[in-house]
Amino acid sequence: MNFRRLWAIARKEALHIRRDPRSLGLAVGIPLLMLLAFGYALTLDVDRVPFVVWDQSGTPQSREFVARFTGTPYFAFRGGVDSYSTLEHAIDSREAMLALVIRPDFARDLDAGRSAPVQAIVDGADSNTAGIVLGYTQAIALAFNQQLALDQIRRRTGLAPGTGLDLRTRVWFNPDLASRNFIVPGILAVIMGLISALLTSLTIAREWETGTMEQLISTPVRPPELILGKLLPYLGVGLVDFVIAVAMAVFLFEVPLRGSVLLLFGVGTVFIVATLAQGILISTITRQQLLASQVAMVATFLPAFLLSGFAFAIANMPVVVRGITHIVPARYFVALVKGIFLRGTGVTILWGDAVFLLGFAALMLVAAIARTKRRLG
Amino acid sequence: MRTAPTATENIVEVQNLEKHFGAFKAVAGVSFAVRRGEIFGFLGPNGAGKSTTIRLLCGLLTPTSGNGTVAGFDIVRDTEKIRTRIGYMSQKFSLYDELTVEENIDFYSGIYRIPAAKKAARKAWVLEMAGLAAHRSSRTSTLSGGWKQRLALGCAVLHEPPILFLDEPTSGVDPNSRRQFWDLIYTLAGQGVTVFVTTHYMEESEYCDRLGIVYRGELIALGRPRDLKTRHMTDAVLEIDCERPSDAMTVLARVPAVKETALFGKGLHAVAADAVSAVAAIRAALEAERIPVARVERIVPTLEDVFVSLIEAHDRAAGAQQEFRR
Numbered sequence: 001m002n003f004r005r006l007w008a009i010a011r012k013e014a015l016h017i018r019r020d021p022r023s024l025g026l027a028v029g030i031p032l033l034m035l036l037a038f039g040y041a042l043t044l045d046v047d048r049v050p051f052v053v054w055d056q057s058g059t060p061q062s063r064e065f066v067a068r069f070t071g072t073p074y075f076a077f078r079g080g081v082d083s084y085s086t087l088e089h090a091i092d093s094r095e096a097m098l099a100l101v102i103r104p105d106f107a108r109d110l111d112a113g114r115s116a117p118v119q120a121i122v123d124g125a126d127s128n129t130a131g132i133v134l135g136y137t138q139a140i141a142l143a144f145n146q147q148l149a150l151d152q153i154r155r156r157t158g159l160a161p162g163t164g165l166d167l168r169t170r171v172w173f174n175p176d177l178a179s180r181n182f183i184v185p186g187i188l189a190v191i192m193g194l195i196s197a198l199l200t201s202l203t204i205a206r207e208w209e210t211g212t213m214e215q216l217i218s219t220p221v222r223p224p225e226l227i228l229g230k231l232l233p234y235l236g237v238g239l240v241d242f243v244i245a246v247a248m249a250v251f252l253f254e255v256p257l258r259g260s261v262l263l264l265f266g267v268g269t270v271f272i273v274a275t276l277a278q279g280i281l282i283s284t285i286t287r288q289q290l291l292a293s294q295v296a297m298v299a300t301f302l303p304a305f306l307l308s309g310f311a312f313a314i315a316n317m318p319v320v321v322r323g324i325t326h327i328v329p330a331r332y333f334v335a336l337v338k339g340i341f342l343r344g345t346g347v348t349i350l351w352g353d354a355v356f357l358l359g360f361a362a363l364m365l366v367a368a369i370a371r372t373k374r375r376l377g
Numbered sequence: 378m379r380t381a382p383t384a385t386e387n388i389v390e391v392q393n394l395e396k397h398f399g400a401f402k403a404v405a406g407v408s409f410a411v412r413r414g415e416i417f418g419f420l421g422p423n424g425a426g427k428s429t430t431i432r433l434l435c436g437l438l439t440p441t442s443g444n445g446t447v448a449g450f451d452i453v454r455d456t457e458k459i460r461t462r463i464g465y466m467s468q469k470f471s472l473y474d475e476l477t478v479e480e481n482i483d484f485y486s487g488i489y490r491i492p493a494a495k496k497a498a499r500k501a502w503v504l505e506m507a508g509l510a511a512h513r514s515s516r517t518s519t520l521s522g523g524w525k526q527r528l529a530l531g532c533a534v535l536h537e538p539p540i541l542f543l544d545e546p547t548s549g550v551d552p553n554s555r556r557q558f559w560d561l562i563y564t565l566a567g568q569g570v571t572v573f574v575t576t577h578y579m580e581e582s583e584y585c586d587r588l589g590i591v592y593r594g595e596l597i598a599l600g601r602p603r604d605l606k607t608r609h610m611t612d613a614v615l616e617i618d619c620e621r622p623s624d625a626m627t628v629l630a631r632v633p634a635v636k637e638t639a640l641f642g643k644g645l646h647a648v649a650a651d652a653v654s655a656v657a658a659i660r661a662a663l664e665a666e667r668i669p670v671a672r673v674e675r676i677v678p679t680l681e682d683v684f685v686s687l688i689e690a691h692d693r694a695a696g697a698q699q700e701f702r703r
Binding site for chain 2: 002004005007008009011012015016019020210211212214215216217218219220221374375376
């Protein structure tokens with residue numbers, strides 16, 4: 001391998017990038033937009049669930065029960081209804097996700113120590129959210145019952161009883177359980193994979209399409225010089241993207257970056273090299289720009305989005321799919337980025353993922369170099 | 378005209394070279410040698426196998442069978458060594474459009490590892506040779522066809538290769554630029570560079586020291602342009618200046634003394650074994666059909682006559698062979 005030839009290729013490629021401001025704009029703009037879109041829109045938090053109440057009881061007790069819903073940020077009161085038809089309409093029109101129906105004898109039953117049925121109707125169209133809403137509702141009902149029981153005991157005995165088991169939870173790494181903290185580092189990894197593969201998927205294919213490849217392979221330039229020379233300037237672009245993305249995560253989305261910045265950029269560089277090489281490999285195989293960019297999209301974005309564990313927990317996947325995730329490089333990068341961002345984990349724990357990424361990068365480079373034929377046809 | 382080189386050492390040698398693409402034989406058993414320092418031309422219609430032959434010699438394609446050497450190196454095993462000793466200009470313009478003239482030169486000067494001490498001089502030489510000194514900072518895409526060709530040639534000879542392969546270098550450029558380009562080829566040849574050039578322009582092939590005529594993957598004639606005209610044209614070529622030349626062709630097809638006819642400029646060329654009797658027969662036949670004839674006379678055959686005659690002979694032979702096989 002000769003560095004002068006490698007450098008000549010790298011310089012030429014850098015000139016191409018500079019002369020094509022539109023592509024450069026896309027290379028920086030796409031990750032920026034995607035991060036904004038996903039960071040703001042893709043939230044798994046369920047709060048401000050709209051609900052309506054048909055309070056047939058209209059007593060202090062029933063109002064006390066409803067107040068438990070209006071008093072939390074998880075529910076948003078959308079008014080009262082006075083019939084099943086208006087209640088149905090509220091759910092059908094998606095004005096409300098939850099409707100509570102309190103019977104006329106609610107207060108009387110409670111005072112008499114009888115159980116007082118309350119109906120909770122939940123819109124189950126989005127099963128995940130419905131499940132969470134049900135959970136909230138049950139928790140509020142449970143707390144209401146507990147308070148009721150305590151009040152009764154106090155009234156009867158005049159003593160304040162002990163409350164039994166007292167669970168004290170402490171959530172580590174993401175104490176607010178903000179899904180953004182969990183999504184942003186993941187989507188950052190997914191976006192980096194997509195953009196780097198897209199960047200390089202065009203390079204070799206373009207040379208084939210314009211005919212410059214035929215000229216190039218008639219010269220003494222060797223495949224490693226060609227591949228590494230082409231990779232170098234795009235690594236620069238990829239790192240700029242990565243810096244922007246990390247800065248956005250930290251300053252705009254306020255995701256805590258607890259681990260080593262150096263380590264983050266170290267594994268970032270390895271991942272970018274791996275996916276850049278993957279893009280070049282695709283380019284050498286397809287020899288067509290359009291096809292190459294489409295293949296790059298499908299080959300990097302889809303598995304990274306679905307199988308990396310960035311949003312969908314790998315542990316919940318079927319065994320076969322879980323097996324497949326092991327060959328998705330984004331899986332390891334997502335684990336690394338989340339680990340460094342949220343847990344502040346160091347190399348001692350993350351080295352396994354890092355080694356896999358290194359191996360993948362090496363494999364992609366070798367494959368791209370091996371696929372670079374110096375013959376036509 | 379330049380005097381032909383006296384050196385007889387062969388810089389390119391090829392024996393029974395074949396290249397098949399599936400069932401199609403692009404190059405079908407070609408043998409020839411190119412002498413050091415000569416301008417060697419390959420003349421033939423599109424699809425005759427000219428580009429494929431050049432690509433085989435440059436190591437861009439692997440032959441199906443046969444063998445050859447370029448600058449003493451095997452075209453299958455030693456392509457690496459061949460690459461440092463050749464300059465190649467592919468048929469398609471293949472410099473980078475978005476780069477400036479100078480950046481393209483710098484790129485190839487890096488690829489060919491021109492020593493730092495020589496770099497500036499080589500660049501100046503290319504700019505001067507191509508007449509691009511004033512346009513050194515222009516984007517290559519803005520250059521005219523002739524300038525692009527000269528720049529491509531300059532980049533292909535930056536490393537001063539002893540042999541230069543040019544694949545239809547002048548296709549698609551205006552006649553004036555074509556002439557200028559050939560002046561450059563002569564300059565390079567004058568410096569001792571061997572030039573292997575393909576073309577489908579008849580008048581260009583006359584500029585070559587030696588010429589191979591290729592047709593359907595086969596080399597059907599090889600020699601100096603002048604020799605080709607005399608050796609391969611034992612028959613006489615007659616130029617007929619008459620009215621309604623296409624009608625005249627139909628008439629002459631029935632005249633036994635005339636072997637073949639072809640439209641040529643405003644008139645006709647006819648090939649005949651015996652010029653004197655044919656002239657009389659032609660005049661008689663055309664006058665009988667009331668086609669006015671201004672002139673019928675024997676001329677020195679052009680390369681195009683040779684080419685047409687060779688191709689027709691080849692097709693006749695191939696046809697006869699097929700008949701025989703049936």
